[in-house]
Amino acid sequence: MTDTTHTRKRSPTLSVEDFFSPPERAGATISPDGTRIAYLAPWRNRLNVWVQDVEGTGEPRCVTADETRSVYIYSWTHDSRWLLYLQDNGGDEHWHVHRVDPDDPAGTAVDLTPFPRVRASYELLKAQPGKALVQHNARNAELMDAFELDIATGELTLLAENPGTVVGWISGPGGELFTNTLTAGGDVEISQWDSATRSLRTITVYEGRDYPLGIHPIAVSPDGTGIWLGSYRGSDRLRLARLDVATGEETVIDSHPHYDLGAQIMLPSPFIISERTGELIGARYYGERQVIHALDDEFADVLSRLATLSDGDLAGISCDDSGQRWVVSFTHDRDPHATYFYDHATGESRLLFRPYPHLDPAALAEMTPVTVTARDGLDLHAYLTLPVGRPPENLPLVLLVHGGPWARDCWGYQPDVQLLANRGYAVLQVNFRGSTGYGKAFTQAAIGEFAGKMHDDLIDAVDWAVKQGFADRDRVAIFGGSYGGYATLVGVTFTPDVFAAAIDYVGISSLPNFMRTLPDVGRRFLANNWNLYVGDPSDPQQEADMLARSPITRVDRIRTPLLVVQGANDSRVVQAESDNMVAALRARGVEVEYMVKQDEGHGFVNPDNNIDLYHAVERFLAAHL
Numbered sequence: 001m002t003d004t005t006h007t008r009k010r011s012p013t014l015s016v017e018d019f020f021s022p023p024e025r026a027g028a029t030i031s032p033d034g035t036r037i038a039y040l041a042p043w044r045n046r047l048n049v050w051v052q053d054v055e056g057t058g059e060p061r062c063v064t065a066d067e068t069r070s071v072y073i074y075s076w077t078h079d080s081r082w083l084l085y086l087q088d089n090g091g092d093e094h095w096h097v098h099r100v101d102p103d104d105p106a107g108t109a110v111d112l113t114p115f116p117r118v119r120a121s122y123e124l125l126k127a128q129p130g131k132a133l134v135q136h137n138a139r140n141a142e143l144m145d146a147f148e149l150d151i152a153t154g155e156l157t158l159l160a161e162n163p164g165t166v167v168g169w170i171s172g173p174g175g176e177l178f179t180n181t182l183t184a185g186g187d188v189e190i191s192q193w194d195s196a197t198r199s200l201r202t203i204t205v206y207e208g209r210d211y212p213l214g215i216h217p218i219a220v221s222p223d224g225t226g227i228w229l230g231s232y233r234g235s236d237r238l239r240l241a242r243l244d245v246a247t248g249e250e251t252v253i254d255s256h257p258h259y260d261l262g263a264q265i266m267l268p269s270p271f272i273i274s275e276r277t278g279e280l281i282g283a284r285y286y287g288e289r290q291v292i293h294a295l296d297d298e299f300a301d302v303l304s305r306l307a308t309l310s311d312g313d314l315a316g317i318s319c320d321d322s323g324q325r326w327v328v329s330f331t332h333d334r335d336p337h338a339t340y341f342y343d344h345a346t347g348e349s350r351l352l353f354r355p356y357p358h359l360d361p362a363a364l365a366e367m368t369p370v371t372v373t374a375r376d377g378l379d380l381h382a383y384l385t386l387p388v389g390r391p392p393e394n395l396p397l398v399l400l401v402h403g404g405p406w407a408r409d410c411w412g413y414q415p416d417v418q419l420l421a422n423r424g425y426a427v428l429q430v431n432f433r434g435s436t437g438y439g440k441a442f443t444q445a446a447i448g449e450f451a452g453k454m455h456d457d458l459i460d461a462v463d464w465a466v467k468q469g470f471a472d473r474d475r476v477a478i479f480g481g482s483y484g485g486y487a488t489l490v491g492v493t494f495t496p497d498v499f500a501a502a503i504d505y506v507g508i509s510s511l512p513n514f515m516r517t518l519p520d521v522g523r524r525f526l527a528n529n530w531n532l533y534v535g536d537p538s539d540p541q542q543e544a545d546m547l548a549r550s551p552i553t554r555v556d557r558i559r560t561p562l563l564v565v566q567g568a569n570d571s572r573v574v575q576a577e578s579d580n581m582v583a584a585l586r587a588r589g590v591e592v593e594y595m596v597k598q599d600e601g602h603g604f605v606n607p608d609n610n611i612d613l614y615h616a617v618e619r620f621l622a623a624h625l
């Protein structure tokens with residue numbers, strides 16, 4: 001392992017606020033007409049959408065005004081006339097689609113899906129600049145129906161009612177509708193909606209167990225004759241394929257010899273699509289770092305020029321209709337999302353902003369890819385971050401466990417990792433079996449292994465760090481959110497002697513209760529994820545096994561200091577999951593620190609809450625490690 005972190009001068013102590021205050025700017029995109037740039041920046045300590053001319057000479061204008069919750073998801077309409085954004089209520093994930101006028105900053109946002117307790121999403125239609133495909137569940141809380149939205153008027157026209165099997169709708173360029181459907185046998189079916197007969201025509205069927213979260217990514221070609229998707233058919237690796245709409249024949253377009261197509265939900269889309277033509281011009285793959293394959297000669301030239309701007313991984317990409325003006329950002333382990341403007345016609349490029357200009361990359365810690373061999377011989381890919389300027393030996397270690405579990409850790413800047421390293425902790429992030437991005441066999445190795453081999457992988461990673469000399473065996477903490485919170489609770493109940501401290505962030509304590517309280521829109525579509533990997537709580541025998549793998553049934557084994565963190569509006573892991581664990585511990589007379597934020601959901605969004613959380617994390621770890 002090569003790492004220069006310990007040879008550099010010890011970095012100054014940075015405050016929690018340095019890492020978790022709102023960025024000065026972030027999330028920039030260029031308008032399709034190439035004249036303006038939109039970005040996120042604070043307004044009343046919440047991120048809102050701002051707009052400025054592309055030259056940066058005019059005064060920036062704030063065009064949204066949400067002072068209760070930060071805005072994160074927005075986009076220009078294809079005609080550059082409007083901005084659309086999603087917002088929920090305090091983290092409850094009842095997303096509404098809102099419209100704002102960038103030419104009228106004094107105007108108010110219009111809620112285009114004004115239905116109580118609705119969950120909505122939108123897809124802009126390139127061939128119809130004033131329209132969008134909107135999906136929402138106002139008719140039936142468990143099912144998403146498809147509507148055409150007239151963006152200017154707000155009129156919603158029903159296109160298709162969900163027959164009960166459709167996971168999601170995909171729009172074609174001529175208004176065609178395609179679906180990602182779960183069959184009765186649990187397989188994934190790609191179909192086309194016939195509006196005349198109001199029925200689905202099957203195009204092809206994929207083996208369901210290969211796609212725990214459905215087929216992603218997926219998009220329709222600009223001529224409507226093909227569907228691009230990530231496919232495992234005939235391979236352990238996820239490859240870029242084209243599905244012929246008429247015949248159902250699949251053709252592999254592109255692949256990487258070692259890496260999966262980067263299909264993780266939280267990463268940038270692996271499809272890079274031309275704003276001008278709608279054609280697929282690039283594909284992203286992830287191993288230790290990101291690799292982009294250019295699928296178009298012009299984009300290959302653009303990509304080579306963009307690569308000169310930063311030694312990070314290309315993250316956010318937006319381009320105008322001409323294909324010449326680009327706004328891009330880079331993820332980097334020590335320089336978060338520096339954002340640039342590039343004009344391909346002139347070769348001009350300039351730094352637009354660094355989101356956290358006060359953070360000196362030289363003072364931050366390097367994230368180094370490492371490989372851990374599990375006890376059964378499986379290779380586990382991981383990242384080790386060591387504090388700057390300290391000998392890399394006998395350090396207190398924080399095992400940071402990702403959520404999902406159908407997700408993965410990637411190389412890049414993370415404020416929690418950098419805070420911990422700045423405080424002198426080594427940080428280890430391991431892609432345990434069940435993580436995605438390492439082939440379907442690696443993911444499926446987790447079937448039936450909750451609190452089993454999935455947890456063994458984490459313990460094997462700790463043992464590796466101790467054996468390598470990086471970590472002090474007696475000063476190891478475990479910290480994770482969502483599935484990572486469950487892993488934390490498994491750590492202190494199944495292996496209570498390993499960890500000196502534990503932080504459970506929106507974690508599962510009872511697998512049956514968790515599955516019974518999942519959001520309505522997810523309950524029909526569990527066959528290839530929770531039901532396959534964990535079980536069906538309606539079956540008494542399976543429920544008994546799930547309870548045996550649930551930390552709530554082993555509370556009497558906990559002797560590790562525990563911090564529990566929860567959002568009151570969490571719709572994925574409801575507050576009862578944390579309340580029950582804390583109540584059971586306190587009934588035994590065990591002291592447990594419990595933080596609940598009333599205006600948050602499944603993971604904190606608002607800066608003040610994150611600052612409170614990480615002050616508590618800092619104090620807790622200092623006391624116990």
